[in-house]
Amino acid sequence: MSSKCPVSYPFPWAPAPDVPADWRSMREGPLLDITLPSGDPAVLVTRYKDVRRLYADERLSRNWARHPVSRISASNDLFADPEIDNDPPRYLVERGIVMRAFSHRRLEALRPVVRQITGDLLDAMEAEGGNEAELMEAFAFPLPILVICHMLGVPPQDRGKFRTLIDGYLSVSKLSDEEVERCRVQYWDYLSELIATKRADPGDDLISDLIKVNAEDPDKLTDHQLQHWVKTLLIAGYVTTASQIGTGMAVLLHRPAVAAELKADLSLVPSAVEELLRYQIMGTSLGSLRYALEDITLQDGTVVPRGSTVLLSVESNMDEEVFTDPTTLDIRREDNHHLTFGAGIHFCAGAALARMELQEATAGLLRRFPGLSLAVPGEHLVRPVGGFLAGYAEIPVKW
Structure with missing residues (x-):
């Protein structure tokens, strides 16, 4: 492990939509000692090849609530749940159930819906904003x-409520302890009521499908696991995308x-979306937090010590040994x-859905508004403070 003093993580963001300076030098060593927002220590695995291999290493546990893992936030347990086993083999059973819900057939049936929603939102932007909007x-x-x-079957009138509760649930330092706990409890209670409603009156939606699995074999998907996955899918399907x-x-x-x-050339949208995902500067590696069950030797002989809290670096997308000129945005990459x-086994279950939404959103925006540009300099865009993700609070655009 590095002998240098721990650095605060997440790293400070660049003023403009650019790669933070720390991303350029962090791979001087395979591990970087960091301090989490909670003040607790962790190590960040910095190099692409190590990160990719460790995603499949079962010596790194994702069971945050079952080990003395460092906390992300001093006031919020976030995704820690002692009743959920996030490691194989149990995790693979539940993941397999959820992955079936994201089948190619279901997603292709959803594409026209995504396109229609995109069009409706663009119509509203054009009608209400004149030639500008807050994106x-x-x-x-x-x-x-x-x-x-739509996919999970959440009633339209509940969408504003669940957004408020999720935003509070994901607070790292934005809200008080009391407010975070209120959002966590109300979000869980809301999901309990929603699932009960779906049990009584199932529909053609993902929650109803998961309820059916639970009813047929409660050992395969318990009531608590069912509610946990609905909670996770709603969060992941909204916030990150x-x-x-x-x-x-x-x-x-910018x-x-x-x-x-x-x-x-809008035929470049799929490759542009992938490059923007690689280049993504809205997230951090906090969600990759793991606990080392034993010593793990990396390719160069460096050892991740047993008992360490480990983060697998999304910043490794800038590894120059893997990506040519990595800090340049190349939409033809x-x-x-x-x-x-x-x-590996921890590849995002909703990746195909996110890609489809990103492609439809990008193509839709640029097709409808070919003159689209930022309404303020990129350096003036403001990031939210204290949340789990660090996109932008507001993005004024014009066309």
Whole structure:
């Protein structure tokens, strides 16, 4: 392990939608000693090849509540749940159930819905904003909320409520301890009521499908596990995608020449989306937190000590040994095997859905508003404070 003093993590963000300076030098060693927002220590695995391999290493446990793991936040347990086993083999059983819900058939059936929602939101932006809008509230937040609520069967009138509760649930330092706990309890209670309603009156939605699995074999998916997965899917399907839509567009529009290249050839949207995911500067590695069950030797002989709290670096997407000129946004980049969605058995279950939404959102925005640009300099965009993700609080755009 490095002998240097721990550095505060997450790293300070660059003023503009650029790669933070710390990302450029962090791979001088395979491990970086860091201090989490809670003040607790951890080690950050910095190099792509090590990170990719460790995603599949069962000596790193994701059972935060079952080990003396360092806390992300001093006032919020976030995803720690002693009743949920996030390690194999139990995790693989539950993941397999959820992955079936994200089948190619279901997602292709959902694509027209995503396209329709995108079009409706763009219509509203055009009608209400004249030639300008605040992108996060007008488009980036509502699109994934409407999609994931449609997919899971959340009633339309509840969408505002669940967004408020999730935002509070994900507070790292933004809200008081009391407010965080209130949101956590109310969110869990809301899900209990929603699942009970679906049991009584099932529909053609993902929650109803999971309830059916639970009813047929409670040992395969218990009541608590059912509610946990609904909670997780709603959070992941809303927050991360919304932040990536907004931040990705800010990164793109901050580079007018690159944006013009994409506007001129929308067939590049899929590769541009992957590059924006690789380049993503709206998140951190906090969600990859793990606990080392034993000593783990990395490729160069460096040892991750038993008992360490370990973060697998999303910043490794900037590893120059894997990506040519990694700090340059290249929307034509090929073989873009970024780790934004994780890897192996911990590859994001909703990755295909997120990709589809990002592609539809990007193409829809640029097709409808070919003159789209930032309404303020990129350096003036404001990031939210104290949340789990660090996209942008507001992104004013014009066309």
